[in-house]
Amino acid sequence: MAEAPRCRRVGILGYGQLGQFLAGRLLAGVPPWGWLWPSSGRGTGATGGAAPSLRLPDLRLLPQTEVDLVVEVAHPCVAREHGEDILAHADFMLGSPTALADPETERRLRGAAARGGHTLYVPRGALWGCEDIARMDEAGTLAALKVTMTKAPQSFRLEGWLQERLAAAVAAGGRAVLYEGPLRPLCPLAPNNVNTMAAAAVAAPRLGFDGVRACLVADPNVPDWHIVEVEVTSAGDEGRALRVTSTRRNPAAPGAVTGNATRDAFWSSLLACRGHGGCVQLC
Template identity: 30%
Template sequence: MPEAPTKRRVGIAGFGTIGRKVGQALLAGMPGLSLAAISSGNRDRAAAALQAMGASLPVVDAAELPSHCDIIVECAPTDAFLAVAEPALQAGCTVITVSGAAILQHPHIVELAREHRGQIILATGALLGLDAVRAAAEGEIHSVTMVTRKPPKSLKKARYIVEQGIELEGISAPLRVFAGSAREGAEKFPANVNVAAALGLAGVGAERTQLEIWADPGLSRNTHFITVDADSARLELKIENVPTEENPGTGRITALSVITALRSLGAALRVGS
């Protein structure tokens, strides 16, 4: 009788809004995958969350995850990205992340993955149509623009907003808080523009991807308008993401996109490029 295939071990770095949702899905069962370890800045809270899910797993430092795991889901705070990604890629692991902005800020990790035969998978996150943008990039893309509009509560804690002293509380009309390239946006809003960063990485590059960010008191959802003009197609995409209750800056679909990326690793049928 043939032996059952060995399951690939998954670790989660960051056990907050996204990490807990991914953890629940893994514990519920995914073919070929098992949750093996957790890394968190608050070990006690992470252990308590695991216990509430009925699981008893190691909660370790980010640098220790590669010794427990083959695949690491990175959903830690932006400033912890390198502490998770570098040791994982040096160990030849697969890293799944939605942190497009962090990849733009630390491009050396791509070469690091190549050198050690690791892999970085930038999950779709909140971006509709990423497959189509990647396909268009195989030909010629003339221009890419993106306008992001978010409720003020989704932006008020953003680093750039705080540093510039931009007051969003009580505004009565839409306020443009940034205009420039996706790369500039990633530098100023590292935790808020992962959609724009992913768009830049998939298309013509972050420097040529134009971005505007608006605080709009008339909205209850994080909304993105994307226009791609290429020799193969013209794409006009509108995305309205329902914010999570725990963190208004994170859409509910973000964690679901990571779960889908995990399922795709061992799927007999994979839909989309």
């Protein structure tokens, strides 16, 4: 197992499946990591079996701690409500980058990172080819980016009218396209399911949440897999553009929101949070 950076004091917001996995890894590394903080505030998840000494009862107590990296694996409401305060005191790994689909939230968090000199980290999650996408976007050669996510119906946590569409798909049986279109409107409807798509929008800021295309598919024939297909198209003459398609098949427990391999990807992202200054950084 990779050794954790010895200078970090890490706090975790969210103690579900992913939060517990990261907590176990962190605790196994103590003393190099110092101490762990699963919070019990609104929207952050129950702390379950976490020792009381490791809990912070109120997020407003953050300045009194030695935490210098806060990892959110709960819900985008955490970033909307507390992100600026966190970035005033620590680096912030945003496990729910769907929060950035709200332009005002993105503006406030980027401003807070710049003012505080801390880094807003966005983990890549299940996004394959993240660096290549970012390089193409920076060079101005990325013309189109589409991400298709296919999961079993019970793995979705949807809101609004998308809940009704999922219910109809379940009743009909078989494979169903729940959504296809620009990413931004999808994020508030599937805040826990499309963070990989949100990472793609951060990797390709020239396209952003309005330019990245999203496709969400419910398929009962893949009960224990999460499938992510990324389609990249370069700028170029008609019929002569570079096209790359990757397909990632991630084993997942039936009904799980997060696939097995994504947990390890988050751990690798956490290890990469070594302080990059007042900016937004993919990790």
